[in-house]
Amino acid sequence: xxxxxxxxxxxxSLAALLFDPPHxxxxxxxxxxxxxxxxxxxxxxxxxxxxxxxxxxxxxRRSTPIWADAALPALAASTRSGAVLAAVRSATVGMPVxxxxxxxxxxxxxxxxxxxxxxxWPETLVPLAEGLPxxxxxxxxxxxxxxxxxxxxxHQLRTGVPPDLAIAATVRMVAAAVPGSRxxxxxxxxxxxxxxxxxxxxxxRTGPGSVLISSEPLDDDPAWAGVPDGRLVVATTDELHxxxxxxxx
Numbered sequence: 001x002x003x004x005x006x007x008x009x010x011x012x013s014l015a016a017l018l019f020d021p022p023h024x025x026x027x028x029x030x031x032x033x034x035x036x037x038x039x040x041x042x043x044x045x046x047x048x049x050x051x052x053x054x055x056x057x058x059x060x061r062r063s064t065p066i067w068a069d070a071a072l073p074a075l076a077a078s079t080r081s082g083a084v085l086a087a088v089r090s091a092t093v094g095m096p097v098x099x100x101x102x103x104x105x106x107x108x109x110x111x112x113x114x115x116x117x118x119x120x121w122p123e124t125l126v127p128l129a130e131g132l133p134x135x136x137x138x139x140x141x142x143x144x145x146x147x148x149x150x151x152x153x154x155h156q157l158r159t160g161v162p163p164d165l166a167i168a169a170t171v172r173m174v175a176a177a178v179p180g181s182r183x184x185x186x187x188x189x190x191x192x193x194x195x196x197x198x199x200x201x202x203x204x205r206t207g208p209g210s211v212l213i214s215s216e217p218l219d220d221d222p223a224w225a226g227v228p229d230g231r232l233v234v235a236t237t238d239e240l241h242x243x244x245x246x247x248x249x
Contacts, residue, residue: 002215003028003042004087004103004113004186006193008237009210014048014076017084018066021218029066029088033216034201042066044091045102049111050081051190056109057083063099083190085111092117092145101142105150109189112153114146115200115215116182121145124178128152149174153187163187163194164234168248171196171232186213195233196245202227204240211235 005025007017018025023033029042046069047061062069066088087103095101103113118125125148129137132151141147149170156166171183175198182199195202195213205212205224213233217224227233232248234241 002087002089002103002113002115003032004085004115004184005212005214005218006086006113006186006188006195007084007210007212008188008191008193008235009082009207009212011080011082012084014050014079014081014084014086015073017086017212017218018048018076019073022220023216023218025086025088025214025218026066028216042088042090044097045089045099046087047089047102047104047113048072048076048084048086049104049106050079050085051083051109052081057085057104057106057111057190059104059106059111061099061102061104063097063102083188085113085186085188087113087115087186092121095121095144096142098142101144101147103146105141105147107154110154110157111188111190112150113186114149115184115186116198118145118149118174118178118181118183120178122148125174128173128177149183149185153185163189163192164232165248167194167196168232168245171198171245184215191236193233193235195227195235197227197229197231197233198245199229202233204233204235206235206240209237211237211240 043065046066104111184200
């Protein structure tokens with residue numbers, strides 16, 4: 001499966017999240033510690049998005065392994081941001097390995113990532129897909145379960161549903177429709193970060209005015225705390241809340 005992270009806090013270099021830590025996202029791409037549900041490496045693309053001076057975030061996505069991108073180290077070392085979402089991908093068998101299939105997915109200020117899988121794709125998600133506008137189905141980023149999950153979340157955001165409720169509702173309805181789905185979702189607008197645990201590991205580290213949520217700890221700092229399964233994490237630079245997904249309706 002995939003690995004992803006979201007950071008909110010004082011500006012840091014992208015390298016401080018991807019390359020510098022002993023178990024940063026680049027190392028997680030080829031030496032993950034907790035690949036539940038199968039897979040050994042995350043070599044099927046990657047994406048990094050960060051918030052700068054423009055209204056919308058900047059995205060850098062590729063279909064190649066993150067360790068094979070010769071331009072990324074210099075870019076990561078020279079780019080600083082106080083809000084970052086990044087992911088490395090392990091594609092489910094049969095799904096395309098293309099740049100547009102790599103998270104983060106985006107619309108406006110929103111960024112989204114999925115770590116997990118929906119068994120029986122695409123047939124099992126047809127009933128939920130039928131509730132989306134046809135235009136959204138025709139313009140999916142890629143024919144993947146992650147892109148369809150993003151469409152489900154995005155549709156709720158567009159109708160004014162708060163981000164935590166949009167993520168919780170999507171996890172609940174997909175889990176009900178397709179038991180056994182693994183649905184660690186991540187969403188941010190650069191101010192608030194929301195992440196779910198449903199079938200995969202997730203850890204959180206808070207610091208003075210900062211929060212880092214990641215599939216796996218980036219180092220051995222004792223401040224890292226594991227998030228129990230079935231929880232929703234809602235965080236800003238000042239607050240962190242964990243609630244059972246079933247309580248959010």
